[in-house]
Structures are given as C-alpha cells and as structure tokens.
Amino acid sequence: MKKKILVIGPSWVGDSVMAQPLYRRLHQRHPGLELHVFAPAWTLPLLARMPEVAKSHLNPFGHGALRLMERWKIARLLAREKFDQVIVLPNSLKSALIPLLAGIPLRTGFLGESRYGLLNDARELDEQALPMMVERFCALGEDKNCPVLRPIPHPQLQADGSALQALAAKLGLDLSRPAIAFCPGAEYGPAKRWPARHFAELAKRFDEAGYSVWLFGSPKDKEIGEDIARLAEGKTLNLCGATGLEEAIDLMGWVDLAVCNDSGLMHVAAALDKPIVALYGSSSPDFTPPLSDRAAIVSLNLDCSPCFERVCPYGHTHCLENLQPEMAWQAARQLLAAKPHSAAETE
Template identity: 50%
Template sequence: MKILVIGPSWVGDMMMSQSLYRSIKDLHPAAEIDVMAPAWCRPLLNRMPEVRWALPMPLGHGTLQLGERRRLGRELRGERYDRALILPNSFKSALVPFFAGIPIRTGWRGEMRYGLLNDLRVLDKTAFPLMVQRYVALAYPPTVRSAKALPNPLPWPRLRVDENESTTAVSEFGLDNGRPLVGFCPGAEFGPAKRWPHYHYATLAKSLIDGGDQIVLFGSAKDRQAGDEIIALLPANERPYCRNLAGATALEQAVILIASCRAVVSNDSGLMHVAAALGRPLVALYGPSSPDFTPPLSHQARVIRLITGYQRVRKGDGDQGYHQSLIDIQPEQVMAELDTLAAAGKEN
C-alpha cells in the first residue's frame, strides 16, 4: 500500500503527525508513506523512520495557485498511490491528491471539500479531544468514531538522532566545556501572551548555572531578542554560560542540539514538541493555551499551568505583553520540576 499524506505547516503539528505514521505502520507494516509538506519540514520527516519520502510543497501557506496544484497532482500520478490522508482542513490542501487521481482521499470535513475528498469524516471534537487523536483516527475506518476505540496508549512521536551527531554538534558550537546542557525555548509563534517572562527565564538560568549547568537558548530569528533579554539580566561572569542560538541554527541543528540537553524548559511551542519527541526531560509552561488539546507527548514531560479551561489568547494581558497566568509561574516551581525529573532519571 502506498500512501500520500498532505502534512501540516507548523512544527508542533508536524511532530504530532508522526503518531499517524506510526499507527499506519502498526496496521500495515509494508505500507510506504510519503509526506508532502513545506520544505522546512524535511529535517523532521527525515528523522521519522516511518516516512519513505519527504515531498516538498513549494506553495506558500495561504496561497491557492490552482494551476500549480494541478501540475503537482499530475506529476504524482506516476506514483500510483492507493490512498491519501489530508491533515489540514483547508480546501486547497485537498487539491493535489484530487488532481493526482488517488482513489481514496481521506480527511476531516473542512471548508468546501465535498468531492475533493471521497472518504469525508465528520469530526466530533468531544469524541477526539486531542489533536493527535484526530490525526491517528484517519488511519482507521470511519466506523472508529471515538478515541476510546483507538489503541491505548497511542504510538507517540519519536525522532532519531545519532549520538555521534550530537557530539559533533556540541563541539561545533563550542558547547563542549564539560557543563551539562539545559535547553530553553523562550519563544512562541503567537507572541508574548504565550511566553514565560524573560526575567523568569533569567532567574532560572542563574540558578542552573550556579549549579554547574550551561544554558542554550533555541528558537527562530524572531526569538533572538527574547534570548538577548535573558542574557542581559545575568551577572556578567555568568553570561558566557548562556548561549543564544535563536536564529543561529537551522532546524536540523536545533533538533540535534536539543537531543544533547539533559533537560529542556519550553513555552507551548513547536520546539516543545520536538523536545518531547526526543525523549528529553521537559518542563512545559502553559498560559492561555491549553495542554488539554496539544500536550507534550512524553512520559518525561511535566506541565505547569495555573489556570484551567480555554482562555482567549490576547496580547498585552500582563506585564510587557505577558499573560498573567504565565507571570504567576515562579522559577522555583520550574526548578522543582526539573529536580524531580532528574531524580526520576537517576532511579531509572
């Protein structure tokens, strides 16, 4: 069986989609799975053993370009896929499999996809409360109408990183000074309302550096300023032990370096899901966004959230745009969770 998956366009969603690929392999061990997604996803897909090929989607997020999608679909006809799984809910995401003539095209009902999808599922959000469950359900027949009918536990995402890759990357970035690495992921795509305050990160960094660790800050170029603000609050003699690599690493390099960390502290972000998939001890900090929908999928993760239920994400809810519920999470709470994870690791 050959399957084409139209993948999501966000780091966290792409990570959670690996549970679908693992589920397909559990059901059909000989299945060949190709994933079409933005080119930047390739470093993640290449580390998922279930994926045969990562096919680049050359069209930007939000663009229709009907003629180009028709061309892409026709180019794929020679692959003779048996089935397509379309993870995004948009109209345009269903076009390439339709033009490719793939006989079974499966996805959740979204914006005007009647005809484009011939295995159209109607989502009951209460039956599949987690995004990862909604992905995995597409591997099963439409008679599976609840997460209770899915395997328990689900096969969670797991990325492969070779130990030699980690050793080489640590050396290349000058981090091989004998101090263990603790990764911070202080950014969030939405902005400050989903970020733990930089001054809390700085306080935690100081405690960890005093205890013999070094801090590595990960993120995109947009997170560079947040990293600089963290370092600026550290005493001058401790700043060499806090490296801001936000925007200085490709995603591939960030994945390898995160795999080298003894622990990771992260906002609700794509890199949080990467750290979970790498099996790193992880403290995930949530404010208005909820772990009830997209939690870190790892037994090595601890979630700190001081509020319950859905909260509307708004900019400017607190000091410097930070959400008050994240301001209220104290560095001492995070340190206590890191200590608990470290103790559990020693016991195992």
C-alpha cells in the first residue's frame, strides 16, 4: 500500500538542505511514496529542486508566533490530504500542534518542550549516538528503536546551467574568468561571521590569481557585502540581496570553489558538490559539517569554542578575528589544485 507522508520542515536553509537524505530514505523504505513538506517561504526554492518532494506547503508562522486560530485553519486544509504519517523535524511545541489538529494518525518526532500529548511516536534523542543533525533527521525516518542506515548519502541539488547566461547578463557578471563564491553571512549571529577585512584580503588574493569573486547572501547581508567590496578595492561583486535563493543556486553551480561561514549557503554549496573552505568559529563541524567529500574545515579550535552563542560571550570573537586569511587561502589552493575551472568544464 502506497504511503503519504508529511514532513514538518526546518526553519533554516542549511537544515532544510540536511533534511534531503531523510526524504531519500523515506522513498527507499516506502516505494511509491507521496512526500509533502510543510516549510517556510525562504526554503521553498530548495524543495523545488528536490525530486523527492511531491508537494510543498507554505508555513507562514515565524519564530514565537502561536496564532492558534490560523494554525487550526491550516491544519484543516492539511487534513484533506489524508496523510498516513507526519515527521516533525523541529523540536518546538508549536511545530507539533498542526499535525495533531490535522488528525494525522502517526505523529513522529523527538521529545521536547512537553510534546508527549502531541506526538504518538515520540522518540528519545541520544545526542551521543547521533551527534550530527543529518543523523537525527534520518533517525526519524526509521521505525522506533531501529538504527540509522549508514552511510548517510550527501544532499544533492542540481543547478540549472541553461539559466546562467541570462543571469550573467542581468547581474553584469564576467564569465570569461573562473569565479569564487564568498558567503559572508550567517543568519544565526555575528559569532559565526568571519570579519569583512579577512574576506577582503582573501578576495585580493583570488583576483591576483585570475578569479572573479562573487559575494552571495540575503538582503540582510548586503551591508556586510558592501564592507567587503569596499575593503577589497573593487575586487569583488556584491550580489547579497540581488539574487533569490533559486538564482544563487544556479550561479553557485558554476563557480570553482566557495568560501563560507557555517551558514545555509555553505550547505547549498556542499549539495552542489562545490569544493568548500568552511570557516568555523562559535559553531562546530561535529554537529553541522558541510556534507561533502571536498570540504576543508578551517578553525582555530580555541578552548572557548564552540560556544554556540549568537554573540561572543567574551566580547572578542577571537575564534574568527584571529583566523587569518592565509589559512583560508592555503586550504583553497589545495582544493583548487584538485579541481579544474568550471569554465573549462563547460566547454
């Protein structure tokens, strides 16, 4: 009998990328599965690139918004889909309300925020056995008390190469040079952001080596991008806020390498199988690493990190301030030595 499953998706872009191995595993376990995902607007372009997802449903609720009557109305709409099961990936109480109100018979998720009455397939999370977020997501795709099937495959996104020329013309991109992507933002907070002056210094090195440098990010990252562009003295093109996520995916599919903070775009670059220089300060690659075989983790591994704080509790952010551009440059050189230019690959 074919199954119909709803996943309550994560709120962050990076987490949404890391959920794709779960979707793939659900299809393996349930041939003919019809998989739907309930997710916020900014993650919908990712779901559109995942063939495992038959349909996505907009989650209009931001952090902290209860809006119980609106949740009830959406639950009634979802009830019409007659799902067999829901898998709730966020650990909040609110994320488990709609599945209950929709009357979905099997409601799976980890315990958290007193969700005993909302989930009837509640799991205890063993953080030692499942240290990585992608492992925790995949665990919810198995029957209760069954181990995660390993190895867990990496997420995979496909760029639309046919859109490249039109995007380049629209944004004024020079495709005659190979390009490097810089992802200087981090939605979580400044303790995850490498300083603008370091990005700028690295951009100058790439320019001297014959590369264009494109800055990617949301409108919130536009100011950071402007700082980098100014400090780099014209050696970068600031695309922060100039592209939607779908366009960013297509452009990042063409670059030779990405230099990223621990951010959603880092996970997008990994899913595109781009070589990645991943810069870690307050967060940990043990929990949310780039899921790629071609990633270099660059971190000072200070005693005070990872602290997982949005802002450095000591006020100095030495974990990133003291992480010099030379370290990122050497990591990038090693990765690029093993990879030809994208321009050459498309000829």
